[in-house]
Amino acid sequence: MSTSEQDLQQTNPLLQLDGLIDYAAVRPEHVAPAVEAQLARVNAALEHAADPATPAAWDAVVEPLEAAANDFGRTWGVIAHLQSVVDTPELRAAYNEALPKVSECFIRLSQNEALYGKYKAMRESADFETLSPVRRRLVERELRDFVLSGAALPEAQRSRVKEIGERLSVVTQKFSENLLDATNAYTLDLEDDSRLKGIPADTLALYRMQAEAAGRTGYRVTLQFPSYLPFMRYCEDRELRETLYRAFATRASEFDGGRFDNTPLMSEILALRAETAKLLGFADYGTLSLETKMAESPAEVMAFLRDLAAHAKPAAERDMEELRAFARETLGLEDLQSWDQAYASEKLREARYSYSDAEVKRYFTEPAVFSGLFALVETLFGITIRAADASVWHPTVKYFEVLREGKIVASFYADLYARAGKRSGAWMDGERTRTFRNGVLQTPVAYLVCNFTPGVDGAPALLTHDDVTTLFHEFGHTLHHVLTAQTESGVSGINGVEWDAVELPSQFLENFAWDERVVATLTKHVETGEKLPHELFAKMLAAKNFEAGMACVRQVEFALFDMILHTSFDPAHETVQGVLEAVRREVAVAFPPAWNRFAQSFSHIFAGGYAAGYYSYKWAEVLSCDAFEAFEEAGVLDPATGKRFLTEILERGSSRDAMENFVAFRGRKPAIDALLRLTGIETKAKDAAK
Known part of the structure; x- marks a missing residue:
């Protein structure tokens, strides 16, 4: 050197x-x-x-x-x-x-x-x-x-595949930038709170803080999810809900005057992927994508999704009928629109189960949630997690070390809060992998990223239960990466794990956020310090699968749309929007306005790793529910079952096929029964049949 x-x-x-x-x-x-x-x-x-x-x-x-x-x-x-x-x-x-x-x-x-x-x-x-x-x-x-x-391939075709790969990296990055810029470009500024009736106090404080940060008085609402979602869920002003929904639903589309329009990028991305598949000898990009996944063919994936839709759609239709009736009879909304749905759903849940998310989040203070989460994984997997000091990229980022028998075996950064300049959503990524570097064992490091609402006025951040399950999900990914026992980098942590199996540990861990013993360790009321009362948890549990049918068919809608786009889409005779609308007619029960441009913000498939792979969420949910059922059978906090999950799945990485890992843990191949039971779809079907 x-x-x-x-x-x-x-x-x-x-x-x-x-x-x-x-x-x-x-x-x-x-x-x-x-x-x-x-x-x-x-x-x-x-x-x-x-x-x-x-x-x-x-x-x-x-x-x-x-x-x-x-x-x-x-x-x-x-x-x-x-x-x-x-x-x-x-x-x-x-x-x-x-x-x-x-x-x-x-x-x-x-x-x-x-x-x-x-x-x-x-x-x-x-x-x-x-x-x-x-x-x-x-x-x-x-x-x-x-x-x-x-x-x-021969040189000419090989060169073209290379050109396509280089172009795709640029175009998908531009898609992501357009979405971020379009999200950041919009604000709804209000001088007072007269039109913000129904918004919880902590969310109003966030809106005030956002206005102050921009040098304004009053309130500022943005399209960042922690700002947008509570507004749509609680704001009583229907006209403002429509205004904000329209801004959110048309991000990065032709309706912004072309500044951040992702429409032409989507067409180019799909065309380039289709060309790559043809050059490599595949019928379509979906078939190419599945070469490295558990599923064997697009036909198998679509049959799986349509079978799931057949189970879920009757429940989804009942969910929607109940919501429309409630909106009409109780809220005076004769014609339920997309900008009413979150609001009406929250009101129906409050009426049916006598609690609100705003009430529940007072118990889920961030320090308590992290303390309980760490205690859970320490019990299951024999590790210890402690806060430590490290150089970070933002003052709110935290750093933690993972220890086993007193020795540091891994670490991770937690970047939890939404802010300008930060991509929306939640994700985990490996910062470095467990492997030997220059003859020395390198411990793994991960990024755990969320977009929660920060605490305001000196109070700790308050998490909705949805936030808690999101945190558990991403922490499941984190554990998969940092608890690996492998030292060959190609199979260590999440590296090389089949895409339709990589969601297994994440979705698996979410289930523990619904166990009352675990929830007791996650809660400490922001004012009184009390644990979540049993009566309130019982209401939450009763509401756990509220509108689960609608949620399931929505995910099936996204997954079918993705796979069809990457297998049979014909740009000469149809549009991306047309494909999405056709899929909705097949499986959906909620239909947004014609001007909704969801696809232009579907970064999972256009700028992430989920192209012809979005079905992975539902595919892996079958695995995760079945795996969690093993804990239910043994006792949810059973360390012996946790040890088996650790050694047969988390520690293995991709050193074996994902199906081999699952069978080694469960003793058999996965079945859909646990998914239908845990999501309540099976129960709703039985109740409807009575």
Whole structure:
């Protein structure tokens, strides 16, 4: 390493990878030199691996290249993470400048013909059987991925696949930016609270705080979810609900004057994906996508979704009939509209079960929720979690260490609150993976990201029960990544896990947020310090599956729309909006206005990893409910069952197929019965039949 390279390594926090990243020190000007330095290292490692003189052996080819690629992946992962949580014009510009180079590098790695040859030679050599089972699995998987990346194609087609990959990275990033910018561009400013009747006090305080932050008096409502959702749920002013709903439902569409319109990007993304599939010899992108998933074909996925819809739609229709009748008879809403639905649903739930989300959230204070969550996983999985100090990217970010038998085995960052410049939604991502780096065992690190409403006026943040289940969901992902026992990076944590199985640990953990013993540990009233009363929990439990039929068919709607777009969509004869409306006619019970542009904000499939994979949420829910049923059978807090879940699923990563992991834990293949029972769909069907 030259003197200049050493100086760069010592001064650029994006290249200081021996320990934790100094996030507070990262600046946009660090991005370009860090990317260039890592590109140079990867290129050198690739050149060595592909050299004819380099033997086709794991130690000579895989280890040095993997070490360089892992470090590059971590540097770029940090940059991408910061761009999603503290977006600034300067950071966005640096990210977008580097993005094509990064995409080109990873595509070149996946298509390199000489490297592909080295892996084939490894597979065919007599030494292959001397490799560990995990390493043999990785070689086989790399060969599969080489083919799926176009490495086996003739030069012209391979080059086109590469061009498409590079273009897709740019276009999907632009989709995400448009959605963020469109969300941030809209505000509803009110001078007083005369039109905010029904809004809970803590949400009004948030609106005041948002106005003050903008240098205004009065109240500011935004399209960020913690601001938008309570407004739609509680605001009595129907005209204002319609105004805000229209702004939210038309984000990033042609209705904003073309500033952030995602419509042409969707068409380009779908066309590029379809072309890639054809070049690789697949009938459609959906079939290509499923090559790396549990499901075997789009037909199987759509049959699964339609079977689920057949179970759920009767319950959903009853849900909608009850809601319309209540809105008409009690609220005076003769014609229930989309901007009324959340409001009417909340009023019906309050009337039927005699409690409100606003009442419940007074008990779910953030410190109590985290204390109870940590106690739960400590009981189930034999770990300890403690707060620790680390450099962070925003003052509200927290850092925690995970210990086993007094030894630090992992850590994670928790970025919990919505703010300007932060992508909406909730997610987990791996910051680094458990593996050996320079001969030293590197412990895994994860990002846990949510968009909750922050505490106001010195009070702790108050979480709705929906927020609590969201936190449990993302923490399930976090545990999957940080509790791995694997040391080969390709199978460690969430790496390489089939996309339709990766939601198993997350959805599984959500179920514990409905156990009364667990809930008692999660609650401490913001004023009195009392636990959630049994009577209130009983009401919540009775309402647990309130409108579950509607929720289920809505997810089926999204998943079918996604799979149809990526299999049979014909842009010459139909539109994306037309496909969505056709799917709704088949499975939906709620129909938004014609001007609703949901697809333009469907970032999961247009800018995330869920293209031809959104069905994974329902697919994995079958797995997760069945897995949780094992805990119900043994005792929900049974450490022995927790130990088995840890060793057979969490610790395994992708060292085995996901189905093998599940069968090893459950003793059989998954069944849909637990899902239908836990979501109440089965119960509603039986009640209707009486």
